[in-house]
Amino acid sequence: MSLFEESQTQQSKELALSRTNIASALAIGTIALLMLGVQPILLGALVEGHNATLKGIGAIAMSEVVALGVGVALSDALLPLSRLRSIGITAALFTAMLDAATVLTIGDVHLTVVRSAAGLGEGVLLWLTTCAIVRSSTPERITGIFLVVQTLAQAALAATYATLVVPRTGWQGGYLVLAVLTLVPCVAVAWLPPSVAPLRAKTDSRFRWSLATALPPVIVFLQMAAIGALWAYLEPLGKRAGFDPEGAQAVIAGVLVMQVLGGTSASFAVRRIGAVRVLTTAAILLGIITSAIHLLPFGASLPFSLLCATYGFAWLFLMPFQVNLAFRVDPAGGVAMLIPAMQLLGTALGPFSASLLIRDGDVGWVPLVSAGFALTSATLLVLGRSRFRLNPDAMSAILAVGPGGSSPAAESAGR
Numbered sequence: 001m002s003l004f005e006e007s008q009t010q011q012s013k014e015l016a017l018s019r020t021n022i023a024s025a026l027a028i029g030t031i032a033l034l035m036l037g038v039q040p041i042l043l044g045a046l047v048e049g050h051n052a053t054l055k056g057i058g059a060i061a062m063s064e065v066v067a068l069g070v071g072v073a074l075s076d077a078l079l080p081l082s083r084l085r086s087i088g089i090t091a092a093l094f095t096a097m098l099d100a101a102t103v104l105t106i107g108d109v110h111l112t113v114v115r116s117a118a119g120l121g122e123g124v125l126l127w128l129t130t131c132a133i134v135r136s137s138t139p140e141r142i143t144g145i146f147l148v149v150q151t152l153a154q155a156a157l158a159a160t161y162a163t164l165v166v167p168r169t170g171w172q173g174g175y176l177v178l179a180v181l182t183l184v185p186c187v188a189v190a191w192l193p194p195s196v197a198p199l200r201a202k203t204d205s206r207f208r209w210s211l212a213t214a215l216p217p218v219i220v221f222l223q224m225a226a227i228g229a230l231w232a233y234l235e236p237l238g239k240r241a242g243f244d245p246e247g248a249q250a251v252i253a254g255v256l257v258m259q260v261l262g263g264t265s266a267s268f269a270v271r272r273i274g275a276v277r278v279l280t281t282a283a284i285l286l287g288i289i290t291s292a293i294h295l296l297p298f299g300a301s302l303p304f305s306l307l308c309a310t311y312g313f314a315w316l317f318l319m320p321f322q323v324n325l326a327f328r329v330d331p332a333g334g335v336a337m338l339i340p341a342m343q344l345l346g347t348a349l350g351p352f353s354a355s356l357l358i359r360d361g362d363v364g365w366v367p368l369v370s371a372g373f374a375l376t377s378a379t380l381l382v383l384g385r386s387r388f389r390l391n392p393d394a395m396s397a398i399l400a401v402g403p404g405g406s407s408p409a410a411e412s413a414g415r
Contacts, residue, residue: 027185
């Protein structure tokens with residue numbers, strides 16, 4: 001074995017984390033993202049209680065998700081890798097305090113400020129999870145596990161909110177329950193490693209932007225904006241379809257369950273079906289679903305539920321294929337590194353864009369905003385189809401991985 005190979009082997013051992021370390025990190029990240037699953041329920045309850053307006057909840061939803069992404073980025077740039085446990089405890093206490101403070105907050109502007117600050121804390125907690133995932137021996141598999149686990153947790157919490165918490169204690173109880181759950185990382189950090197080693201710096205800086213490499217991030221942004229726009233307003237849309245508040249919240253919990261099924265199915269299909277085909281079909285399907293929701297008459301609760309179930313399945317099914325598409329145009333992974341940020345940004349700005357068209361409390365135009373984003377992404381996929389063919393560099397990267405080996409390109413490029 002050469003000195004270089006020995007160095008790589010030693011670094012792999014240093015970076016390897018135990019199963020307990022990984023489980024702790026996934027638990028912390030799951031808590032950090034619980035808000036995303038119950039956000040439509042709580043925002044709908046805020047409107048119902050006249051503490052926020054329908055237009056305002058778009059900005060509230062956007063601010064928290066954007067702040068979450070900013071929190072991850074700032075943590076990666078500024079926080080030390082030698083104090084993970086103390087950082088986790090501080091972030092959990094900070095976020096829990098803001099969840100509790102939300103109960104005393106009234107008005108769109110004040111709620112936007114408080115939830116933005118909470119998003120920053122959630123971002124720090126999520127950063128702890130990413131620190132562990134990228135240093136695991138099988139980051140792709142751990143990422144898939146995390147996707148399913150955090151969605152299951154969101155679904156369970158949403159069902160509890162819809163049936164027990166919000167009907168009995170209102171939105172205030174919802175945020176207080178969230179505050180209590182956010183304290184869990186204070187205990188979970190005990191199983192995190194106290195510190196981790198820095199990742200090896202990348203030396204390849206030959207990446208160049210082109211139309212082909214710019215299209216995947218734009219397409220991902222548009223698709224997630226379509227999803228986010230509908231998600232933030234799903235509770236008032238459910239009422240528009242004839243559900244009472246509890247029924248609309250139950251639909252939200254059902255959507256989260258369908259997300260789990262979609263994500264699980266995608267993990268088996270991502271290397272067997274072409275990414276362009278799947279993303280184009282999913283974008284058109286989202287456009288059809290959201291347009292149909294717009295056209296539903298009052299009282300069409302069953303069709304609304306079925307459309308929402310299909311929407312939830314498509315949501316998590318398409319996300320692995322978005323990464324697949326990025327590796328097709330850039331096998332080195334430069335574009336793929338941007339995909340999580342674009343997913344968060346799209347999910348955040350979609351609700352804000354939809355909020356601009358709400359007039360007199362009518363959310364009827366929201367599904368059409370979502371449809372517009374989805375169909376625009378489908379158009380870009382069709383027009384750019386020839387640019388998404390697996391290029392020779394990507395194929396070489398895949399073929400270069402022998403039996404038992406793995407690489408980001410090999411795991412994500414697929415067929």
